[in-house]
Amino acid sequence: MKKIEAIIQPHKLEEVREALKKIGIDGMTITEVRGHGRQKGHKEVYRGMEYQVDLLPKVKIEMVVPDERSAEAVKALADAARTGKIGDGKIFLIDVAEAIRIRNEDRGEMAL
Amino acid sequence: MTKLLLGFLSVASFLAAQPADLEKRLADVEAAAKAARLSGDNAWMLTSAALVLMMTGPGLALFYGGLVRRKNVLSTMMHSFILMAVVTVVWALVGYSFAFGEGNSFVGGMQYFFLNGVGGDPNGDYAATIPHATFMIYQLMFAIITPALISGAFAERIKFSGMLLFTILWVLVVYFPMAHMVWGKNGLLGALWGQIPTLDFAGGTVVHITSGVSALVCALYLGKRRGFGTESMRPNNLVLSTVGACLLWVGWFGFNAGSALAATSLATSAFVTTHLATAAAALGWMLAEWLRQGKPSVLGAISGAVAGLVAITPASGFVKPMPAMLIGLVAGIVCYVMVSVVKNKFGYDDALDAFGVHGIGGTVGALMTGVFATKEVNDLFGGKPMGLLEGNAGQLMNNAIGAAIAWVLGIVGTFVILKICDAVTGVRCEEEEEIEGLDLSMHGEEGYNLEA
Numbered sequence: 259m260k261k262i263e264a265i266i267q268p269h270k271l272e273e274v275r276e277a278l279k280k281i282g283i284d285g286m287t288i289t290e291v292r293g294h295g296r297q298k299g300h301k302e303v304y305r306g307m308e309y310q311v312d313l314l315p316k317v318k319i320e321m322v323v324p325d326e327r328s329a330e331a332v333k334a335l336a337d338a339a340r341t342g343k344i345g346d347g348k349i350f351l352i353d354v355a356e357a358i359r360i361r362n363e364d365r366g367e368m369a370l
Numbered sequence: 371m372t373k374l375l376l377g378f379l380s381v382a383s384f385l386a387a388q389p390a391d392l393e394k395r396l397a398d399v400e401a402a403a404k405a406a407r408l409s410g411d412n413a414w415m416l417t418s419a420a421l422v423l424m425m426t427g428p429g430l431a432l433f434y435g436g437l438v439r440r441k442n443v444l445s446t447m448m449h450s451f452i453l454m455a456v457v458t459v460v461w462a463l464v465g466y467s468f469a470f471g472e473g474n475s476f477v478g479g480m481q482y483f484f485l486n487g488v489g490g491d492p493n494g495d496y497a498a499t500i501p502h503a504t505f506m507i508y509q510l511m512f513a514i515i516t517p518a519l520i521s522g523a524f525a526e527r528i529k530f531s532g533m534l535l536f537t538i539l540w541v542l543v544v545y546f547p548m549a550h551m552v553w554g555k556n557g558l559l560g561a562l563w564g565q566i567p568t569l570d571f572a573g574g575t576v577v578h579i580t581s582g583v584s585a586l587v588c589a590l591y592l593g594k595r596r597g598f599g600t601e602s603m604r605p606n607n608l609v610l611s612t613v614g615a616c617l618l619w620v621g622w623f624g625f626n627a628g629s630a631l632a633a634t635s636l637a638t639s640a641f642v643t644t645h646l647a648t649a650a651a652a653l654g655w656m657l658a659e660w661l662r663q664g665k666p667s668v669l670g671a672i673s674g675a676v677a678g679l680v681a682i683t684p685a686s687g688f689v690k691p692m693p694a695m696l697i698g699l700v701a702g703i704v705c706y707v708m709v710s711v712v713k714n715k716f717g718y719d720d721a722l723d724a725f726g727v728h729g730i731g732g733t734v735g736a737l738m739t740g741v742f743a744t745k746e747v748n749d750l751f752g753g754k755p756m757g758l759l760e761g762n763a764g765q766l767m768n769n770a771i772g773a774a775i776a777w778v779l780g781i782v783g784t785f786v787i788l789k790i791c792d793a794v795t796g797v798r799c800e801e802e803e804e805i806e807g808l809d810l811s812m813h814g815e816e817g818y819n820l821e822a
Contacts, residue, residue, distance in 0.1 A: 302604060303663050303667065304604060304605060304669055305669060305670070306663070306710025306713070307603070307710075307714065309603075309604055311602075
């Protein structure tokens with residue numbers, strides 16, 4: 259099993275969910291996060307006081323998929339989230355040791 | 371009503387044969403006319419009193435509350451809200467008497483302590499057509515908002531107990547004497563009976579200069595907020611601030627037009643000038659910022675509106691519409707420069723710009739009142755010229771003296787009071803309390819419990 263952790267532009271979330279749904283991947287966890295990589299923030303001015311705002315709002319998607327499905331999930335996700343500009347985000351793949359469904363103790367891919 | 375009275379008068383002179391009956395009917399008509407006037411004026415003044423209270427809560431509470439960081443939103447709103455209670459109690463016990471009792475040139479006497487003798491009968495010295503108690507409760511609302519305005523300067527770092535003690539001493543030492551000098555019977559700066567007659571229609575000097583200057587002293591005395599200039603101090607919610615500014619604008623009609631103390635054409639005149647000046651000031655600030663910074667900010671537009679409201683306050687019942695717009699425009703631009711350029715040069719931390727907007731806007735208004743006051747709007751001096759443009763240069767001088775007295779009283783009074791509070795309760799909170807935020811450290815609450 260692979261965990262896919264993706265940081266994307268908030269306004270791309272719906273497109274990404276649609277794209278994943280199309281290939282049959284439904285379950286995911288979404289967190290509103292703030293951060294930045296190479297993208298520069300913006301300047302805000304309040305009564306002449308300037309603030310450089312570097313940590314920008316992003317959405318983090320976390321989901322776990324069977325190994326053989328991870329490639330197509332990553333592709334669908336990346337294609338849907340891409341605008342081609344700096345700030346589109348990143349995707350990380352992590353090996354998952356075990357998955358357990360709390361309701362009935364299903365384990366492994368059964369639990370996904 | 372006048373026609374009716376005249377009719378009765380002529381009939382009375384013709385038919386002297388039955389004087390007793392006619393005299394009685396004449397007296398009845400006069401009584402009815404007086405009652406009608408009283409009823410109309412009282413309705414307007416009670417409404418105005420409620421409008422002015424609305425300026426503090428929710429108006430100012432929202433305006434200031436939105437400008438601080440989220441960890442201080444509640445404490446900042448509390449600084450306005452709790453004064454609605456604290457100042458009310460002080461006012462009822464001794465404050466009204468110190469402000470409006472017949473005393474010397476500087477402070478009122480004790481005759482209205484505990485609101486003794488303040489009831490349904492009008493007090494002819496102040497307002498002949500409304501109950502004395504209406505006048506009293508209306509003036510209370512001014513005493514509430516004035517110290518609340520100061521809270522913009524010490525927001526995010528004052529100790530709550532220190533704030534309470536400061537406010538009680540401040541209204542006693544600064545506000546009540548200043549209100550007495552300008553509006554109280556035999557006051558030093560009274561337009562009609564003062565040794566130095568100043569023109570301050572609705573409190574530009576009494577409310578805005580005193581609070582603004584005192585705010586500057588507080589900001590300097592308390593020092594900067596931790597992280598000022600290095601950490602982000604962006605407003606937590608400008609939506610709240612915008613709603614607050616709109617409520618201030620609406621409430622200010624009670625403040626200025628209500629200061630006519632009757633539902634007269636003078637009230638209308640003050641209503642109109644207030645509105646026009648505010649519009650011009652909002653545009654003035656917005657355009658100045660747009661030119662200098664490249665973007666017309668919402669915070670700029672609403673700050674400009676407040677600056678205009680402040681500046682037109684002393685002038686509202688004395689000037690015509692076009693000068694009112696000019697006063698607003700000047701105030702909007704001057705306050706913008708003060709807050710966005712001058713303040714940053716000096717580096718003091720007037721957190722929410724109580725001095726830049728109220729101290730400076732109030733002074734601009736006081737001086738421009740001396741220039742543009744006209745007997746065509748309010749013939750207070752019985753046909754004699756009023757402002758500089760009518761040929762009364764002395765008025766500009768008098769208003770400058772009035773403003774200077776407010777500056778000095780504000781600076782000295784506030785400094786002494788802060789020293790006292792520092793010794794008794796302390797004024798600045800502990801470092802950890804400030805880092806944690808005053809909402810939690812002072813009140814044990816948070817403004818936004820989004821997970822709840």
